[in-house]
Amino acid sequence: MSSAHEGPDFDKGDGLLPAIAQDATNGDVLMLAYMNAESYAETLATGRAVYFSRSRGRLWRKGEESGNVQKVESIHLDCDRDTILLSVTQVGGAACHEGYRSCFFRRVTPEGLVTEGERVFDPSEVYKKK
């Protein structure tokens, strides 16, 4: 079943597959984004997470603006080869553009969404320098 040519099946999902970034140090799920074949290939080649931004319609080199790149420690594929799991070291300590360690900083409760995550940086400081 194994060959050097096996990889994600980008024919599924119209060429875009979900990619989960998980913190290599503590297992926290940091974010989910999408990859196309090109971003996956660049991730493999560079060892840094490169996604495809659906809203911007182009490659998204995570951290290109904030400096908070993700060093890729390992990659796993799921049974259907249509989801990618990245184990990453998150430079800067925060994956979320809102300044939280994880994008999943809000918990669903009967009373609504409750913010649980800790803010690592102030987004207005990080993204203003253009």
Next chain:
Amino acid sequence: MSSAHEGPDFDKGDGLLPAIAQDATNGDVLMLAYMNAESYAETLATGRAVYFSRSRGRLWRKGEESGNVQKVESIHLDCDRDTILLSVTQVGGAACHEGYRSCFFRRVTPEGLVTEGERVFDPSEVYKKK
């Protein structure tokens, strides 16, 4: 920002959003599937993970065939409210229909995919009883 009516934004993704199931005990990412509004509502109401099967075009009550249901311990939403993170207790110890604890049982290496996960059950035994 919080209200009892806040939830996933199912208007994105044509009504289907990715849902990540993470093992509540050790943080392993077990699988990724999709939810629509109905499956999300049933998940909240029952405390068991209910997905929407894209291939079968219907609700998929995880474990309906294998008995390996997922008890939902908590739910988090990401910053864009378009990805759902479930913390689950996986009954039977295996989330993957191929019998592995996690669907992400294969690691990407320069030599191809390498199976790392441990097989908990034999799929031919679990799925033959119809």
